[in-house]
Amino acid sequence: MDKNMLAGLEGLPEEDKNRMSAMIDHLQLRDSLRMYNSLVERCFNDCVDNFTRKTLQKQEETCVARCAEKFLKHSMRVGLRFAELNSQAATQD
Amino acid sequence: MGGFFCHFLALRNSLNPNKNKAFLRSEVSMAANIPAGIDKEQAFGMAETEMEYRVELFNRLAQTCFNKCVDKRYKEAELNMGENSCIDRCVSKYWQVNSMIGQMLSAGGRPPM
Secondary structure, X not given: OOHHHHHOOOOOOHHHHHHHHHXXXXXXXXXXXXXXXXXXXXXXXXXXXXXXXXXXXXXXXXXXXHHHHHHHHHHHHHHHHHHHHHHHHHHHO | OHHHHHHHHHHHHHHOOOHXXXXXXXXXXXXXXXXXXXXXXXXXXXHHHXXXXXXXXXXXXXXXXXXXXXXXXXXXXXXXXXXXXXXXHHHHHHHHHHHHHHHHHHHHOXXXX
16 A cells, blocks of 8 residues: 555554555455446447457457557546545645 | 456556545545544444445546547547547536535435425
8 A cells, every 4th residue: 555545544543544454455446346347348339349250350459459548548537637626625625 | 367357457557556545545534533423333434435435436427528528439549639638627527516416415405395
């Protein structure tokens, strides 16, 4: 875990720290799995329409690769903006 | 499949290693300062619920803005300048809508019949 996260945990006893960090790890894993599934579904829906063959065609493969990469980059950008807005909101309270 | 998934996780983490950590910080400090009258178990429960809500908010926001801003033809793997601006603005507006509704719900209490 990185230090920024632990800064908020300073006041807590060891077992509470561990509990919080276990909770966060669990959430993170679950979120990653959900994203995996939703990304597969999205790229499949957007890129694959043709069922005359049972293997992916070259253009479908390229499309899926671009789709996945684009979504992950998008997700990163959204994460940056989200964190900015979150910290703005926190300082306003 | 397992090997592919590990590759996916590695890619995702390299692109965004601190996503969850960055925006869960407020929940962490919330749990560290337990207000009087609430026991520890409740505080953990509230922190967990709040964290789940935030993760859900992020996911819906990401899906929505992707649908609104990104061309589905996937002509290239990069986001172009137009898409980048659109994403920034979309996130900002979504956030404003989220705040508005949050305020309406906490002020009004129950929905009008």
